[in-house]
Amino acid sequence: MRISMTINGTQCVMDVDPDDVLLDVLRGAGYLEVKGSCHAGDCGACTVLVDGRPVASCLTFAARVDGHSVTTVRGIGDGTHAHPLQRAFVENGAAQCGYCVPGAIVSAKALLDENPEPTEDEVRLAMDANYCRCTGYEQQVEAVLDAAEQLRKEARR
Amino acid sequence: MGRIVEYYRADSIEDAVATARRLGSSAAYVGGGVELVLRRNPEVSTLIDLSQCGLGEILEVEDGIEVGSQVTLAAISRSAVLKCYAGGSLALWSGRIAQNNLRNMITVGGSIGRNQPWNDLVPHLIALGAEVRFFDGAEHRTPLVSYIDAKRTGTVIEGIVLPSGNANAKGFMWRFTATQQDISLLHCSALIDVAGDVVRKASIVFAGRPGHAALYPQLGQELMEGGGSQDAFESLARSAMQAVEVGTDHRATAEYRRDLVRAAIISLGDWMTGDTQ
Ligand SMILES: Cc1cc2nc3c(=O)[nH]c(=O)nc-3n(C[C@H](O)[C@H](O)[C@H](O)COP(=O)(O)OP(=O)(O)OC[C@H]3O[C@@H](n4cnc5c(N)ncnc54)[C@H](O)[C@@H]3O)c2cc1C
Numbered sequence: 001m002r003i004s005m006t007i008n009g010t011q012c013v014m015d016v017d018p019d020d021v022l023l024d025v026l027r028g029a030g031y032l033e034v035k036g037s038c039h040a041g042d043c044g045a046c047t048v049l050v051d052g053r054p055v056a057s058c059l060t061f062a063a064r065v066d067g068h069s070v071t072t073v074r075g076i077g078d079g080t081h082a083h084p085l086q087r088a089f090v091e092n093g094a095a096q097c098g099y100c101v102p103g104a105i106v107s108a109k110a111l112l113d114e115n116p117e118p119t120e121d122e123v124r125l126a127m128d129a130n131y132c133r134c135t136g137y138e139q140q141v142e143a144v145l146d147a148a149e150q151l152r153k154e155a156r157r
Numbered sequence: 158m159g160r161i162v163e164y165y166r167a168d169s170i171e172d173a174v175a176t177a178r179r180l181g182s183s184a185a186y187v188g189g190g191v192e193l194v195l196r197r198n199p200e201v202s203t204l205i206d207l208s209q210c211g212l213g214e215i216l217e218v219e220d221g222i223e224v225g226s227q228v229t230l231a232a233i234s235r236s237a238v239l240k241c242y243a244g245g246s247l248a249l250w251s252g253r254i255a256q257n258n259l260r261n262m263i264t265v266g267g268s269i270g271r272n273q274p275w276n277d278l279v280p281h282l283i284a285l286g287a288e289v290r291f292f293d294g295a296e297h298r299t300p301l302v303s304y305i306d307a308k309r310t311g312t313v314i315e316g317i318v319l320p321s322g323n324a325n326a327k328g329f330m331w332r333f334t335a336t337q338q339d340i341s342l343l344h345c346s347a348l349i350d351v352a353g354d355v356v357r358k359a360s361i362v363f364a365g366r367p368g369h370a371a372l373y374p375q376l377g378q379e380l381m382e383g384g385g386s387q388d389a390f391e392s393l394a395r396s397a398m399q400a401v402e403v404g405t406d407h408r409a410t411a412e413y414r415r416d417l418v419r420a421a422i423i424s425l426g427d428w429m430t431g432d433t434q
């Protein structure tokens with residue numbers, strides 16, 4: 001079946017199988033920054049934004065996303081410069097092996113778009129889907145709070 | 158494992174029901190699709206998408222608030238109307254079930270249609286007195302607890318209606334899980350209306366294995382008659398341990414779950430007397 005979606009701002013028309021999940025369709029189309037791990041909705045590695053909201057792409061029928069917009073971690077900067085969230089992850093030691101990072105960053109992006117001044121608890125709740133086996137989470141929470149501050153400063157400029 | 162060979166976009170609920178009738182047990186309606194992807198039903202080969210059927214709204218209606226079956230847990234948690242309903246309990250808890258990237262997918266229709274009423278949404282909706290609107294060729298409306306008991310198949314769940322008249326009441330939810338993402342070993346939900354020392358209304362629901370979500374009117378009655386003293390809650394806990402139907406499975410014994418029933422009632426008491434949030 002034919003579906004059309006906007007991926008990272010680019011309109012795409014694709015032939016998919018009704019059985020396909022979004023994770024496999026995105027990776028098949030070269031969006032290899034979207035990671036799969038548990039394929040069961042448990043780990044959060046495959047998280048992408050659909051219409052700005054985080055979803056587990058491993059449990060999303062691709063057909064259901066027809067007509068919607070998808071954002072992966074590659075789509076959150078301007079293509080040339082890293083987004084403040086991406087910079088904050090690097091600067092705060094929030095990425096080690098990096099496997100969880102694409103999912104973690106898009107979850108954080110959805111939070112900051114809705115709530116530019118989140119509390120630590122709000123950050124933890126917004127990222128409760130994203131397992132990280134390396135960092136122990138503290139650095140990721142700090143990175144999101146740091147990025148939130150950077151974004152607020154940029155908005156005031 | 159079932160393989161999906163057709164994804165059909167229904168343009169109305171009439172169309173959805175007619176298609177489901179034609180295809181019989183090889184068709185399933187799609188909510189968020191989480192369950193349908195994860196636990197493949199070998200019989201199902203066609204999915205019927207309801208997203209074009211106008212079931213995605215939260216609306217104030219004459220006799221309450223209607224929540225469409227395509228509404229997600231995340232949308233419930235953000236809803237300004239639901240944040241003001243029964244102390245905001247439904248909005249609060251919907252924002253805590255499962256995890257963020259699933260809360261944006263799991264729908265009201267999928268939570269009810271899955272027919273596993275021990276999940277975290279259904280018992281709370283029962284405590285709030287929700288009714289289900291569903292369509293099987295004709296429009297129907299029935300209490301959620303009866304809908305679940307009837308184990309209906311083939312009908313489109315259009316949404317739930319939360320009754321008006323709960324303005325002064327507050328919803329309570331308690332669950333015991335082995336891990337945060339796990340389905341509860343035991344779930345307790347309640348709707349309590351207190352004025353001064355008088356408990357004017359109390360609906361208490363327990364859910365858990367064996368596959369059950371039940372309203373216990375006798376426990377609500379005992380709470381209204383007993384008032385809010387510590388002794389009254391101790392007595393209510395004893396009654397609940399006898400009354401609530403619990404079972405054994407590989408995750409916990411019935412005896413263990415009976416102790417959880419006690420813990421839930423004590424927690425309800427603490428919440429009502431302001432010792433906990
Ligand atoms: C990793 C993970 C963690 C989870 N954690 C929790 C948890 O902590 N607490 C909890 O309560 N649940 C939890 N769940 C379970 C989740 O709530 C269920 O899987 C739920 O059924 C998913 O909703 P959905 O809208 O995606 O359902 P779908 O997969 O779309 O549908 C489920 C069933 O409902 C039927 N259906 C859907 N919509 C309708 C309709 N409008 N009318 C009639 N039938 C319909 C479908 O045909 C299907 O049979 C978890 C699931 C996963 C994968």
Ligand code: FES
Nearest residue numbers: 037039044046058
């Ligand atoms: S791969 Fe999707 S949640 Fe783990």
Ligand code: FES
Nearest residue numbers: 096097132133134
């Ligand atoms: S950085 Fe390795 S899993 Fe998170």
